[in-house]
Amino acid sequence: MKRGLLIVGAALLIALTAAAAFVLTHEPARRSVTDLKIEATPERLERGAYLVQNVSGCLHCHTAHDEAKRSHPKTGPLAGGGTCLTEEIGFPGYVCVPNISQDPETGIGAWTDDEILRAIREGVSRDGRALFPMMPYSVYKDMSDEDAYSVVAYLRTLEPVRREKPHVTKINFPVDFFIEMEPAPIEAPIPTPDRGDQLEWGRYMATIAGCRECHMEGKGGMEFETPSGVVRSSNITTHATGVLPPTAEGFVRLFRSYVDGSVADGHSETDFTVMHWEDLAGMSEDDLRAIHAYLLSVEPADNQVQTYGDGGA
Ligand code: HEC
Ligand code: HEC
Known part of the structure; x- marks a missing residue:
């Protein structure tokens, strides 16, 4: 019995030492850089x-x-x-x-x-x-x-x-x-999706604009601690608890309302949003429409989000 415990103890010690060595020597996954020269067309x-x-x-x-x-x-x-x-x-x-x-x-x-x-x-x-x-x-x-x-x-x-x-x-x-565990090397070519396919294009633009990440694939509720308090990303699915404007025109109008850094309807000047509205306000109409079409295709999520203040999602 005692011997068994000792062996377990020794195994544990070895595992801990290995884990500590890993922590101390671990490096992020990365590839070496090449001498790629990007032509500025x-x-x-x-x-x-x-x-x-x-x-x-x-x-x-x-x-x-x-x-x-x-x-x-x-x-x-x-x-x-x-x-x-x-x-x-x-x-x-x-x-x-x-x-x-x-x-x-x-x-x-x-x-x-x-x-x-x-x-x-x-x-x-x-x-x-x-x-x-x-x-x-x-x-x-x-x-x-x-x-x-x-x-x-x-x-x-x-x-x-x-x-x-x-x-x-x-x-x-x-x-x-x-x-250190976050970086991941890209090993295969990544093609640009077909612009002619509105849903596919909208999904791609919603990916690289961060909409899908911050809005948790649409359902919202991601919390951000900001100096002015907690802000949560909105539910932007078509569910009744979501706030996605139902028409593409309304969606485009919402984004354009930030063109000069002015305040969108219903928000106070100091309701800090972590979203980069001021930049997105200048997205092309085609791209905003494609993102809207993609969002309409996302599964509706029943998720009531209180964007500002206490209460949580
Ligand atoms: C939400 C904020 C945020 C956004 C959006 C963002 N960055 Fe960064 N970026 C950072 C931070 C913070 C660091 C530094 C991280 C660190 O030092 O570990 C960084 C580092 C970098 C670096 C490395 C520079 C250095 O001196 O280490 C480059 C290059 C860069 N960003 C380019 C970009 C480009 C291009 C985009 C858009 C495609 C972008 N960033 C979008 C926050 C951001
Ligand atoms: C950095 C995180 C972040 C990114 C990226 C982001 N959002 Fe948001 N979004 C938020 C947060 C937080 C809110 C709630 C605060 C507010 O209303 O601005 C929000 C609110 C919204 C709203 C509701 C506005 C209203 O009328 O109440 C819509 C619609 C929206 N986002 C769409 C998008 C789309 C589309 C994209 C990509 C083009 C996007 N968001 C990218 C964080 C983000």
Whole structure:
């Protein structure tokens, strides 16, 4: 009996040591970068500008903005870096949204095309570390090769902004360990879906714009802790508990109401939304209609969400 226990104890000790060694030496899954050179064709620059400015929220995060306003309109130099999460506000470490302008020292001007591409879709920084997943590479991993090339080509045209980020990224244990498990290398080509297929296209655009992730495939209820309180993503399915505008016209109108950073119907100026409305307001009519058509096809979810205040989903 005693011997049995000892063996179990020894096995446990070995397992614990192995686990500790794994924790200490683990590195994110990553591929080596190649010397890929992305050609900046006019088509790519146009598509990249649209994706970066109006679809995927890159500039929304990577630019300083007015945090007193509902949609956080941009105020800082474009791509010069955004907000910081710090220990002072209860975050386990420090992460600042970095400068992704073309400045070679404080931005990404000296990064190679493939280093930028890998950061965006695979979550690995230039030095090989895992990026904190506030950078939504879990969303961008589904961006097609052509679209991702377009994004990189466009980023190259951004004015250099000289601005150091206030804190170097540092995530405390054990959160840092879990983050190392987030990156995943992309090993197969990702084609761009057929624009002619409205549902398929709408689904793709709703993916790379983050709608599907933040709205939990439509049913909503994802919680965001913000300095002004808890915000939950709306149910955007056709169920009676959802708030999806029933017509494509109404859906387009809702997005356009944010064009100048003004407030959409029924919301106060300070009801902070984590959604990048200001950017999405400039999405093309065809794309908004395709996303709406896709949302109409999503299974209706019975989920009453209280977006602001206590109460939960
Ligand atoms: C929700 C906010 C958010 C959005 C949206 C976002 N990013 Fe980021 N991004 C971050 C944060 C935060 C980091 C830094 C993470 C870290 O240091 O671990 C980052 C890091 C990066 C990096 C690495 C730069 C460096 O110095 O480490 C690149 C390149 C980048 N983002 C490009 C993009 C592009 C392109 C898009 C749009 C397709 C985008 N980001 C969208 C928050 C965001
Ligand atoms: C970063 C997370 C995030 C992303 C990305 C996001 N949303 Fe939202 N969305 C929210 C949150 C949180 C709310 C609730 C607060 C508000 O009304 O803005 C919301 C609200 C909504 C509403 C309800 C607005 C109303 O009238 O009350 C609709 C419709 C919507 N989102 C659609 C979309 C679509 C379509 C996309 C993609 C193009 C998208 N969202 C992307 C987080 C997100």
